[in-house]
Amino acid sequence: MPGNFLSTRFDAMLAWGRKFSLFHYPFVTACCGMEYMSAACAHFDIDRFGAGWTRFSPRQSDLLLVVGTIAQKLAPVLKTVYDQMTEPKWVIAFGACTVSGGIYDNYAVVQGIDRIIPVDIYIPGCPPRPEMVLDGLLKLQEKIKTQGQVWRWNKKTS
Amino acid sequence: MTTRLQAQARPDSLLLNMGPSHPAMHGTIRIMLELDGERILNSEVEVGYLHRGFEKTCEHRTWFNLLIYTDRLNYVSPLINNVGYVMAVEKLLGLEVPERAQWIRVLMSELSRVSDHLTCLAAMAMECGAFTAFLYKMKAREFLWDVIEQTTGARMTTSYIRIGGVRADLHADYEAAVRKGVDETRKVLKDVRGLLDKNKIFLNRTRDIAVMTPENAISYGWTGPCLRSTGIAYDVRKAQPYLTYDRLNFEVPVGERGDNFDRYMVRMKEMEQSLRIIEQTLPALQASAPTVEAGGLEPAEAIRASRTRRPESRVRLSPNLEGSEKAVYPGIMAADKRSVPPPKEDAYTTIEGLIGHFKHFMKGHGLRPPKGEVYFAVEGGNGELGYYLVSDGSDRPYRLHLRGPCFHIVAALEELIRGRYVADVIPTFGSMNMIGGELDR
Amino acid sequence: MTLALVFLVFGALGVVLLSMNALLGPKRTNPTKEKPFECGSPPLQDGINPFPIKFYLVALLFLLFDVEVAFFFPWALVFKSMKGTALPILAAYLAVLAAGFAYAWKKGAFSWD
Amino acid sequence: MEQENILTALRTAFPEAVLDASVPPTDPAVVIRPGDLAAVMAFLKAEPRGYSMLLDLTCVDWPDRPDRFEMVYHVFSPASYKRLRVKAALPADGPAIASLTPLWKNADWLEREVFDMFGVRFEGHPNLCRLFMYDGFEGHPLRKDYPLRKRQPRIPMRSTP
Numbered sequence: 075m076p077g078n079f080l081s082t083r084f085d086a087m088l089a090w091g092r093k094f095s096l097f098h099y100p101f102v103t104a105c106c107g108m109e110y111m112s113a114a115c116a117h118f119d120i121d122r123f124g125a126g127w128t129r130f131s132p133r134q135s136d137l138l139l140v141v142g143t144i145a146q147k148l149a150p151v152l153k154t155v156y157d158q159m160t161e162p163k164w165v166i167a168f169g170a171c172t173v174s175g176g177i178y179d180n181y182a183v184v185q186g187i188d189r190i191i192p193v194d195i196y197i198p199g200c201p202p203r204p205e206m207v208l209d210g211l212l213k214l215q216e217k218i219k220t221q222g223q224v225w226r227w228n229k230k231t232s
Numbered sequence: 233m234t235t236r237l238q239a240q241a242r243p244d245s246l247l248l249n250m251g252p253s254h255p256a257m258h259g260t261i262r263i264m265l266e267l268d269g270e271r272i273l274n275s276e277v278e279v280g281y282l283h284r285g286f287e288k289t290c291e292h293r294t295w296f297n298l299l300i301y302t303d304r305l306n307y308v309s310p311l312i313n314n315v316g317y318v319m320a321v322e323k324l325l326g327l328e329v330p331e332r333a334q335w336i337r338v339l340m341s342e343l344s345r346v347s348d349h350l351t352c353l354a355a356m357a358m359e360c361g362a363f364t365a366f367l368y369k370m371k372a373r374e375f376l377w378d379v380i381e382q383t384t385g386a387r388m389t390t391s392y393i394r395i396g397g398v399r400a401d402l403h404a405d406y407e408a409a410v411r412k413g414v415d416e417t418r419k420v421l422k423d424v425r426g427l428l429d430k431n432k433i434f435l436n437r438t439r440d441i442a443v444m445t446p447e448n449a450i451s452y453g454w455t456g457p458c459l460r461s462t463g464i465a466y467d468v469r470k471a472q473p474y475l476t477y478d479r480l481n482f483e484v485p486v487g488e489r490g491d492n493f494d495r496y497m498v499r500m501k502e503m504e505q506s507l508r509i510i511e512q513t514l515p516a517l518q519a520s521a522p523t524v525e526a527g528g529l530e531p532a533e534a535i536r537a538s539r540t541r542r543p544e545s546r547v548r549l550s551p552n553l554e555g556s557e558k559a560v561y562p563g564i565m566a567a568d569k570r571s572v573p574p575p576k577e578d579a580y581t582t583i584e585g586l587i588g589h590f591k592h593f594m595k596g597h598g599l600r601p602p603k604g605e606v607y608f609a610v611e612g613g614n615g616e617l618g619y620y621l622v623s624d625g626s627d628r629p630y631r632l633h634l635r636g637p638c639f640h641i642v643a644a645l646e647e648l649i650r651g652r653y654v655a656d657v658i659p660t661f662g663s664m665n666m667i668g669g670e671l672d673r
Numbered sequence: 674m675t676l677a678l679v680f681l682v683f684g685a686l687g688v689v690l691l692s693m694n695a696l697l698g699p700k701r702t703n704p705t706k707e708k709p710f711e712c713g714s715p716p717l718q719d720g721i722n723p724f725p726i727k728f729y730l731v732a733l734l735f736l737l738f739d740v741e742v743a744f745f746f747p748w749a750l751v752f753k754s755m756k757g758t759a760l761p762i763l764a765a766y767l768a769v770l771a772a773g774f775a776y777a778w779k780k781g782a783f784s785w786d
Numbered sequence: 787m788e789q790e791n792i793l794t795a796l797r798t799a800f801p802e803a804v805l806d807a808s809v810p811p812t813d814p815a816v817v818i819r820p821g822d823l824a825a826v827m828a829f830l831k832a833e834p835r836g837y838s839m840l841l842d843l844t845c846v847d848w849p850d851r852p853d854r855f856e857m858v859y860h861v862f863s864p865a866s867y868k869r870l871r872v873k874a875a876l877p878a879d880g881p882a883i884a885s886l887t888p889l890w891k892n893a894d895w896l897e898r899e900v901f902d903m904f905g906v907r908f909e910g911h912p913n914l915c916r917l918f919m920y921d922g923f924e925g926h927p928l929r930k931d932y933p934l935r936k937r938q939p940r941i942p943m944r945s946t947p
Contacts, residue, residue, distance in 0.1 A: 088697070103252075103259040103282055104668055105307030108351065108388055112377075115370035130255045131710060142259065145672075147920045148281045150941050151252050151713035157705035161698065177300055180934050181927055182285035182919075189943040201388060225697045236913055238717055246722070251712025262714055269725050279895075280918035285934075287903075288927055292934055450839050450864065453892035464864060471867040607813055607842075607860060607871065620858065622846055635842040635860070643895045672918055 085223045092136070092162065093218040094124040096211075099135035101155060104142030106169035109201035118204035123211055132159040137214070138191075143171035144184045156191040162224050164217075166210060167193045170200040237264045237276040245273055248654075252281045256359045256658045260668035261642070263649075263657065270653045277645050282668030290632040295321055295599045296592070298629070299391040305634060306670040307388065309348035309613040311340040311380070314393040319474060320608035320619035321395050324601040325571055332520040332563035333397035334475045339410070339513045340380065340393065341475075341610075342506040346417060347376045348613030348665075349457075349499040349506075356496065356662030357428060360437050365424045372420035375413040382409055395599060396572035397565035400556070401522070407514060414507050421503060428496070438492035442648040442660035445490065453640035456615025458664060461498045462490030468611035476516070480509050495663035524559045531580050538581040547577040571599045598627045614638045614665050636670040730782055741770050792835060792870060799829055815871035820857070823874055824884040830861055830870065831889055837861035837870060840886065843896040845904045847930050854878035855906055859886075882907040885914075903928035 102110055114120050114128065121127075129135035132155050144152055156165065167187055170176035173196045175185035187193060194217060197210035241247055250256075250263040257263070260282040266274040286305065290298050302317040303310040315337050322329060329337075350369040357365035377387045382403040384392035392399050403409070428434045444454070446462045459466055467484045469477040485501035487494030528548030529537065537543040549557060556565070558575040565572050573592040578585025591597050603625040609618035615637025622631040641664045649657050709716055744766070752759045777783065793807040796816055803822035808815045818826050830837040841860040848854055853875030862869045876883060885908035886893035897908045898917040905926040908914055919927070923938050 100255075101253055101259065104284075105304050105310075105389065107259065108307060111351070111354075111370055112374065112387075116367050117371060117374045133710065143282060143284050145281060145283055146937065146940050147283065147918075148252060148260075149939065151281070153941055154705055154715075155253055155710075155713045157703055158708070158710050160706075161701050177304075178284045178289065180285035180289050181932070181937050182283050182288075184939070184943075185937075190941070191944075203387070224699045235717075236915075244722065247717035249711040249714045249717060251714040253713035257712070262712070264717060269728065280916075280920070283918040285927065288932075288934060448891075451891045453840055453890065466864050466867075604812065607869065609841075609869075616841070618842060618860070620842065620844060620860070631846045633842070633844040633858075639895065640892045643892050647891075 088223040089219050093215040096125040096137045097127050097129045097135045098125055098137040098139045099129055099132055100139050102141040106141045106201040110141045113204035113207040125211055136163050138165045139168055140172045140187050141168040144187050145182050146184055149184050149190050153190050164194045165191055166195045168197050169202060170198055173198055176200055235276060237266055241266045258666055272649055272652055275646050275649055280672050283672040286673040287632055290629055294627045303389040303391055304669055306613055306667045308351045308667055309344035310388055311344040312612050315341050316610040316617045317619050318393050318395050320606055320621050323608050324606045324623055327396055327566050327568055327571060329397050329566055330563055335513050335516045336398050337393055338475050342509045343376050343380055345613055346503050346506045347373045349503045352665035353499055359658045359662045360434055365427055368420045368423055372417045375416040379409045379413045401560040401564050414510055438659045440491050441656050443491045452644045456637050457498045458495055458641050461487035461494035468609055468616050480512050482509050492659045492663045522560045522563050534581050543581055547580060549576060596627055600627050612637055634673055638666050639671050642666050642671055800826055813871055817873045820874040820876055820883050827886055827889055836863040836865050839864055840890040840893055845900045845906055849930050855881045855904055857883060884909055885911040887911055
């Protein structure tokens with residue numbers, strides 16, 4: 075019997091715990107990195123939403139923040155890092171280059187990272203203003219709250 | 233595929249990737265290290281992880297809308313790239329830029345240079361563990377970006393400096409913002425100097441590590457703060473003064489030993505010089521400020537009025553169209569009709585302005601420099617930023633090549649870290665200020 | 674009584690925290706996740722080849738002297754109640770370990786290359 | 787003026803190598819035969835001339851010219867702040883030229899980039915392989931006949947939902 079009272083309450087508690095303690099792995103490559111620095115630092119502080127803790131290893135992070143242009147040469151690296159992340163994991167595409175290849179429509183750039191990995195939140199902008207980054211983060215937290223939580227004994231399928 | 237390093241490696245040494253997705257490698261450099269314990273026997277630097285096909289894409293863009301690509305070359309000091317590209321095209325066209333536009337370009341370049349050095353040293357300090365210095369410098373950079381955003385509308389990728397001048401006049405109260413930015417940066421520089429200059433940990437990590445001799449630096453084609461840290465005082469702003477740098481007095485700081493600490497110290501001193509320059513531009517900008525009388529017509533009314541007769545009173549632009557106002561135009565844009573779009577008021581109210589506007593922006597009709605080639609270099613954040621343009625008379629560059637200063641600086645990385653420890657790679661690489669967009673183009 | 678309570682609470686807390694991850698974390702592996710994380714690029718060597726012995730020696734010595742320092746904490750707690758006999762006891766304890774330290778130094782355990 | 791005598795000095799030293807030189811209102815430039823590149827560069831780098839820094843090395847692709855690839859070198863003397871452009875034209879099939887790595891260390895990467903982007907071979911280069919592009923990439927992107935959007939993905943791309 076899916077989602078009886080007990081497991082939905084547990085789901086909600088799990089979702090609350092996960093959305094306010096997102097450890098992000100900054101996969102930073104290009105100009106959006108400068109705006110990521112501004113968003114992560116004191117002025118626009120990403121830490122107010124619990125996501126300030128930067129983890130530089132995919133094993134300890136649950137949010138892959140892909141920031142900046144992803145060239146074709148970097149595509150396998152991004153795929154490897156995404157695969158090596160532990161579950162549950164989410165992906166934010168930060169900046170126009172990750173969303174759709176941005177202004178670089180040529181032989182060298184992957185036209186959007188959803189060609190390589192599944193993406194949860196797309197943040198447009200070249201580079202997006204720090205407020206847009208924080209708004210994207212809030213949307214991800216909203217998405218975590220509404221989607222059913224995946225945990226060991228509950229859904230084996232997805 | 234076995235790389236050069238794997239082929240040459242000794243069987244018993246440990247091969248390690250300091251790969252592209254590494255916090256200290258700015259995400260775009262892969263260093264393959266052959267280690268004996270912690271000591272580096274041999275290394276191979278692999279670049280190209282941020283190769284975005286800049287030069288090929290620019291061959292398919294017109295001279296005018298190429299500016300968005302030059303913003304994103306050295307994205308830490310974007311306005312200096314614009315100045316470099318635009319002055320190369322103006323040299324090709326033989327275009328003279330009005331006085332006030334030159335002063336605005338100097339102000340914007342120096343603001344960009346200070347934010348470049350701030351970001352570089354912030355990253356270098358953080359990678360050595362000094363996270364406070366990182367936060368202080370990011371705070372200072374916010375104030376400088378506020379000044380840039382107030383005038384150009386964007387924080388970083390502004391495309392504000394156009395062929396023939398600048399897009400818009402300075403904001404009304406730019407002076408207060410500039411003074412606040414300069415004071416805040418000075419405060420932060422004093423704090424960080426107190427934190428890092430005599431900090432035993434920072435000194436042990438950077439003093440006498442990755443020492444570069446002047447001859448070796450010349451042989452690698454080093455320019456900019458890294459070359460000056462080895463003792464050679466070559467600065468493009470002094471060697472070939474462009475814009476109004478010859479009327480500004482500032483020194484060129486020089487290091488003595490050419491190690492990591494000197495590269496850090498040269499950048500700190502250069503920031504103070506840039507702040508001095510910014511303060512010298514303020515009186516000059518004040519003197520050349522045009523008197524703009526208030527009042528005027530909204531664009532919609534002006535269009536209606538222009539149908540019956542030419543509107544006498546000035547068209548007051550809506551806030552987002554502020555910029556190429558006719559009154560300030562002579563100060564910020566060259567007068568040459570061929571290569572400069574007409575002010576918005578003319579485009580709205582007179583037929584010649586409208587035709588000029590469309591002629592400028594339509595494909596095949598826009599700016600067409602004469603056939604020929606030119607090399608023009610400016611002093612970028614990392615060194616001599618040179619543009620080599622080849623024009624075949626059409627409205628697109630036939631070939632555009634960028635001489636990226638940090639391409640040559642990073643080329644010396646393999647030699648600098650040989651025989652050192654793994655931990656020395658981080659401050660060495662941090663002090664080089666590698667920028668992916670400028671290195672891989 | 675409070676000692677038992679303390680051990681109970683912190684023990685339970687430790688067990689819960691450790692097991693929560695094992696219990697709740699979804700287990701989904703793929704071939705790439707098994708490989709070591711080398712900044713996203715393919716590892717240059719498969720498997721770990723032999724380490725120079727000096728690392729093991731330094732690790733052992735560190736362990737030794739670290740545990741030695743660990744014994745200072747209980748000594749500090751009872752420092753007041755020992756009324757004056759604390760320092761000579763500590764001196765004797767340190768002398769023994771200092772002799773070991775001098776011996777290791779002379780034997781060249783700390784000379785690195 | 788100072789500029790002229792470097793061009794005249796070159797003409798006297800290499801009478802048959804220097805094909806033509808452009809007069810200073812434009813940037814000082816000199817076109818030489820590709821065969822004498824190493825000699826001319828060593829001559830320029832030597833002390834009296836003092837062009838001790840190789841600023842830049844690049845290539846321009848002129849498909850409709852008989853000598854298709856035009857190598858462009860910029861040398862610079864930090865003592866007298868002067869720049870000089872040296873150009874050499876290479877044939878279309880099998881473009882090859884002497885490598886400048888013995889003279890300057892940054893020639894290593896610059897030449898690898900030109901080899902990667904244009905396919906010009908450099909004799910005597912210690913490790914001539916691609917610099918920017920990855921191994922499975924065929925063709926040389928900056929050539930005029932390489933289409934702008936011809937992508938060769940390194941891993942299979944997902945079909946976006």
